[in-house]
Amino acid sequence: MTFEMLFDVILALMLVWLCWRVLAAPDLFKAVVLFIVYGLLIALAFVRLQAPDIGLAEASIGAGLTGALMLDAVGQMTGRRMPWQRKDEPDRKEADHGQS
Amino acid sequence: MIEAAIWVILIPLICGLAAFAIGGRTSRLLGLIGAGLTTIAAFLLVAEVWVNGVWEYSLGGWEAPLGISLRADGLSTFMIAMTAVVGLGISLYAVRYFALTPGPSPDPSAPLRTGAGRGEKSQATWLPSESYWPLWMLLWASLNALFLSSDIFNLYVGLELLTLASVALIILERERASIIAGLRYLLAAFLGSMAYLLGVALLYAEAGVLDLQLLADAELTGTAVQVAGGLMAVGLLLKAALFPMHFWLPAAHSSAPAPVSAALSALVVKAAFYLLIRLWFEVFEPASSIAVEQVIGVLGATAIILGSFQAIRQARLKMMIAYSTVAQVGYLFVMIPLAGSFGDPQDVWRFEAWTGGLYHALSHGFAKASMFLAAGVILSSLGHDRVWNLAGSAARFPVIYLSFGIAGMSLMGLPPSAGFVGKWLMLTSAVESAQWWWAVILLVGGLLTAGYVAIVLSQALQRDVEIDREPDPIPRIMTLSVFGLAVLSMLLGLRAAEPLEFLEIGAPFQTLITTVEE
């Protein structure tokens, strides 16, 4: 087994492990961060498979944009304040209050 | 050559786009124009295929393995024509539906409906009626695109387009129940798409082409092909809501506005069914097996029995009709073991079952659209759709209930309805192939259907009952489209010869067809 192939095997195993972690990590915020890492590694796998432009799309859309959407959603649905939310921005809770 | 098939996709897209861009009250006009022109184009296509046989077209001038081909055979054109007539009926109905108050849900507190359809200047907010037309046009276009496409990956994109348009229409009124139902539908359909796409990937890896005809000619067999077929079938069954993958359907179909419910039950479910039939009998025929086909048939039979029982138990009319769809979808899939590899290639009853299933799809399309539109009238006029509180309402809108009854007869399969023709063909096939168990299921299903239709009608026909409030008058065009669709589901049974002959054009049973005609 060549060194390069070893790299590919490790990358493939990391993908599987990350996927499992994303779906099993108790903390959703952590799960989304891992999801972004997963997206970047998928992009890396695409580059390894001679598809650099698709890797670029996966990194920017699959990991970047989807990750940002997910983070924003986690912020709302777990009540966690995200770094970009100002302190004076009305808290998410306010939108929910009195309804459940 | 006018290439009517291209226009069947282009017209709704152009009108939908214009309706998106302009918005406001103009969108309704554009939607109506789109519906009318698309119907005309659809029937031009029917004439073209009837005269010239199968129509094929390479998009962009790039021939099949490299480019994407469109193909209109009897089956495709049959579905396009059905979509056109049902779609026209739904469009005419929708013109006035979105002008009615208070809308389909008895929730007067929602502020968004103020001004809907009353012609007020409403630049600052999105109104459901305004979004309806462009979305409906896109839904229609995606249906036609699906029926015409001959490329398995293009079909995936078409399926996604159809799903997103459906969900956007379900949530049109922005009500809580419909948002939940839409979300569940979106997730289920997304899962189905992924299974389908994985199948496409395996199939491409095996065969190296994406075109349906080339795949069919390759007569594929082997593990990878069987797995691909299984994945694509499961994905499509999920989208077609075959038991036990129907969990998303009742809520989604019943919580949408009536014209949307009608389109979803009558047309959208059929698109997944159509695609499955096409793949099953053209591409995966050599890789299929009796056992798998019997399993699908059993699922269909279970859907018929359980779906009908659930329909009988429902307290809300729209929910009842939605469960009825679950049951009727079951009939469509009983066709698979009948038309499949149980018999020898030269057994004529396979072809009979195939046409029977498709004719059943046609009759269900008309009947179910009529029923959902009727339920929409009842709901918006009475302000509720509780089955046990319908007493006496038949006197208020007799034509609506008459239509409901006629459509119900077609669902039951009573002669001379179109439902009867479809069911009769499937029954004959079951008897001729000595698969009598399907015949029993078909008959029992008919009785159960009679059960829930009778509940509604017997309630509505009660006399001398106090009604909570005076129902609002119903615009004539709505009554007319409900009635028209129901009558068509009956008339198509009286004149079944031509449509059945039409289905033979390019059907995947060529050897059988010639024997029938000799």
Add this chain to the structure above:
Amino acid sequence: MSLFLIYALAAVGLFAICLHAIITRSHLLRKILALNMMGSSVFLLLIAIAYRNSVEETADPVPHAMVLTGIVVAVSATAFALALARRYHAETGETELSDGDGST
């Protein structure tokens, strides 16, 4: 073992894990994450197939185009699902779909 086989096996493994997660995880975000990752597992398989189909160092561009299309479709569906899930959460405070409609 070829590069194709390594990544293709990883892809089907990812698909199976995601399926399990979609069935058993009830939190909406988790379901959406799993669906999205299921999509990228199929894309990985397609890219591996494209690599397998290489002719003289050029990978098959047809699966590449399919994946690019698929990525955009996946992000559209994901974003739409997120918008619906967030609206649902904001209205009810729920993070899971309840089986409220009494289906079997």
Add this chain to the structure above:
Amino acid sequence: MDNRDPLSNPGYLVRILSMVLSAGLLAVLIAAVVDLGDEPTGLTARVMEQIDQSGVSHPPTAVLLNFRAYDTWLEVAVLLLAAWGALALRQATRLPEQPQATSAGPVLDWLVRLLVPLLIVTGVYLLWLGTNAPGGAFQAGAVIGAALVLLRLSGYRSVGLLDALWLRGSLLAGFAGFLLIATVLFLAGWTFLEYPPDQAGLLIVIIELLITWTVAVSFVALFVAARPDPDDLNTESEGGHG
């Protein structure tokens, strides 16, 4: 309610059934992949044969925007529907601004001022690159969209500046461009979705430009519209919101 363990248990039976199902699927899929083997199939050679007539020299771009342009067109429609569906969840026709607040702090502010132009330049470069090298409209649109989201998050005005008409126009541009070009050429007697060989390159560039802009705006719209507007909710306590 929110602090409940997100991995709430659906019950043993479901988990075991799901495990069995997934494991079975995995076994079947592995068998399928092994069955496929390493024999190349596919359309590589055919694409390379015809690429000279496509108007672009980068194979994936040729497939996306010429050989299989129909897919790409429908894909833009999918994006349009998602953005439209998400926007239709809210009543307002314009995208709301990020609540105006104090600046994000000098460091972050500086970072944004640096990053945004960089991202936009990268996006345009990717678009230009796409005709003959890895890159393309969707990647470019995503990067520009990211720049716009960043602007928004740091309190600058971006897509909120688009009024209702411009917002619609931007969402529709890619789809409409395709539709217009295809319809006009079709009426002029060409095959549907066929480009005249001389103009193929130019037409593809026009379509790519439009798609880039649409993708960028759609992504921002999806990002913004995903946030529920408190005024839109179907609440039991009506009228409580300003």
